[in-house]
Amino acid sequence: MARGLQPVRGTHDLFGDDKRRFDHIVAAARSVAAGYGYAPMATPAFEFTEVFRRTLGETSDIVTKEMYTFASGSGEEVTLRPEGTAPVARALVSGGRLQVLPARLFYDGPMFRRERPQKGRMRQFHQVGIELIGEPSPVGDVEVIAAGARLLERLGLTDSVTLHLHTLGNGASRDRYRTALVAYLDQHRGSLSADSQRRLDRNPLRVLDSKAPEDREVADKAPRLLDHLDSDSAGFFAEVRCQLDALKIGYEIDPLLVRGLDYYMHTTFEFVTDRLGAQGAVLAGGRYDGLTERMGGPSLAGTGWAAGIERLSMLTGDNLPAAPRPVLVARVAEDATTQALRCAEALRDAGVPAELALQGSLKRQLRHADRIGARAAVLLGRRELEAGVVSVRDLDSGEQSEIAIAQLPGHVLEMIDGG
């Protein structure tokens, strides 16, 4: 059984293929983002608590119960970031980087939420995300959605996910709708679940996507946000749909898609899957005009998304490029150290990953070569030293030959090319 110190609940160690898959997803996201002109950037893993309290909404669950908040040494209250968008907006404002707009930014890194862990949900999890700041047009939303779709395609997940699309409209539309919705729900308060009765008071839109069967009946007949949009909001949404159609990006209008963070408006979207248990969203975002103003800067448009790397990772499965196979350089004779180091460096100069084996019998070293998946082994023993050569063993075919040290990189490269 496991002994000693344990990892903190909801955190995770990553080894081997799991870590390679993780890195592959980040690399794919960075590459896709670069193709759209999004420049990599990074923000700190923690911020003054105010950054999140001001932007996510006082009543959102993230703010009320999920933040890792603590006092820094100097008495300031700081919080491990629960999401990436607010810090990016803060960084643009505090760094004065608002001269060249729109700003296109890509980030990746850990996020922290103090939730009960379950499938696809950790306390420390990781996201990649893009933000487009200073582009008020619906074309901005189309651009970020297209980038998201392209990333999922690159990861081979197009058939695993569905794009759900909705709009919250502008502030005026949302307020008008909220009034109508609360009036309707109030009439049915008695038939709602306890959770939803609480939602009705705190965040009525949330009743719409409740999973409780008793709520579904009420929610499915509730007034629709789409019927309460003013002409600006309706036109904005129509343009988003029109351009997505033009790009042949398929989507479903999901009138129940309500996002949890206060800063969203107009377009919201989620790429969802049914393969991750209770967690459906793998890449999600929307428009957040005005977020920079809440950080004390000018009011700017904003739109973007974040994707959960762990969730993507669970979906990609074995769909992973082959691991690079190293060459093992075995120092069989004790006094072959210098030759072994030189051979390994020569291989690396040629772009071939090389690993040194110093300990134990040749048998043991070859077994190690097998375990690390080495393509070949370079043997440096008494015989080789005296003859001024190295033995190169092809570990797939078992063929072995002695060659001059100067020929080593070329010989190995040829072997790799041959399979």
Added chain:
RNA sequence: GCGAGUGUAGCUCAGUGGUUAGAGCACCGGUUUGUGGUACCGGGGGUCGUGGGUUCAAGUCCCAUCACUCGCCCCA
């Protein structure tokens, strides 16, 4: 924060209240003192999550507790 399920070797799991708790895989060694993978032979490894209780006797039954998993809430 709430609910359910599961905790036995590094991993996956057997184990009817009754000897010294087992298997497969993995690991180590040998067959082979300069040759991996396959095969054969051998070996090491367990406070049965933890603490209490019931019993002549507990891995097994009861209670508590901790951890993990899944779900609710919420969300990437």
